[in-house]
């Protein structure tokens with residue numbers, strides 16, 4: 001016989017979507033319990049996204065989570081776009097009045113844990129959703145001590161990424177695009193060689209110079225799917241980055257340093273619609289995945305839970321179901337915009353084996369870099385559309 005607990009919202013997954021939702025609900029007077037299969041330390045240390053768009057920063061600030069971000073994060077006015085022989089700066093602030101912030105997902109996660117607003121069970125197993133179309137759905141799971149538990153709720157938020165059980169509880173249509181390349185990502189203990197991110201098109205493939213702090217750099221290389229990181233010793237990584245990022249071009253230098261993490265990230269897009277079924281609401285990677293070229297994954301998760309928290313507070317505090325009813329459509333409008341932008345950036349910058357495509361990419365890059373209309377389109381999407389877009 002399972003032990004029984006009760007809450008208003010059962011949240012599955014303690015990634016940024018799950019913990020931020022718990023925090024926003026807590027501020028709105030709604031109780032929530034978060035269930036997570038991994039340990040708190042494991043979730044906090046996962047190296048993933050690093051760019052916050054302006055609406056994410058505004059949301060985190062308005063939720064009382066902006067202090068360390070403003071102190072330790074780095075505001076960037078824009079990005080560099082480059083191809084062999086040319087580098088152009090796009091100034092988002094001049095173009096749209098909005099900036100982006102470099103602040104790692106690990107730091108957002110630490111701030112959410114430090115806020116102490118989430119009641120969370122870590123290292124749980126056998127998570128299952130039940131009676132999702134009833135007013136009183138529930139979740140069963142086995143806790144870290146091996147005790148079978150039942151969590152009764154009024155709503156379930158599926159924030160458990162693309163491998164969790166929640167998305168299977170929503171009968172849905174899925175849309176998917178698998179790209180024929182991956183990213184080899186490294187984290188290095190070396191000061192960034194650039195003040196803002198460099199997105200580089202090169203005949204060998206795309207490269208990105210990003211960063212996490214004044215002393216930690218994050219860099220990526222386009223590689224074929226199925227690449228084994230073991231085939232990329234550190235010297236080979238730095239040599240290829242230097243070539244693709246234009247070491248020596250106009251006196252610019254890429255400074256190598258000790259690599260502390262190396263991984264391969266396949267590139268795919270995935271959207272599941274609708275994002276709600278009965279009393280189960282999906283948010284973040286549970287409903288959609290984007291390739292990281294547009295820096296949208298974490299920002300979409302934040303935008304989803306901003307909308308979902310308002311909908312659940314209206315439903316459970318005021319008894320008003322209107323926002324819950326429109327949540328899926330409201331969230332998907334922005335999801336598809338970001339999915340399109342991520343696809344657009346990805347296909348503009350990643351090199352295939354068709355020389356015709358390469359010429360189209362170069363033509364588009366020249367247009368974006370030289371036309372104010374082209375630059376503004378990229379800037380508006382990259383720096384982020386309003387949460388309710």
Ligand SMILES: Cc1cc2nc3c(=O)[nH]c(=O)nc-3n(C[C@H](O)[C@H](O)[C@H](O)COP(=O)(O)OP(=O)(O)OC[C@H]3O[C@@H](n4cnc5c(N)ncnc54)[C@H](O)[C@@H]3O)c2cc1C
Nearest residue numbers: 013015016017037048049160161164284285295296297298
């Ligand atoms: C390797 C990698 C690199 C990335 N790099 C970038 C990047 O550079 N830029 C960018 O913008 N985005 C990047 N992303 C995407 C970004 O990190 C995600 O979009 C973001 O983490 C989404 O947050 P989330 O809370 O929805 O999902 P997640 O962060 O995946 O959190 C889901 C949580 O649910 C938990 N869970 C899973 N199954 C269960 C279960 N059965 N029961 C309970 N809990 C469960 C998981 O352990 C996890 O903690 C990357 C993603 C990955 C995987």
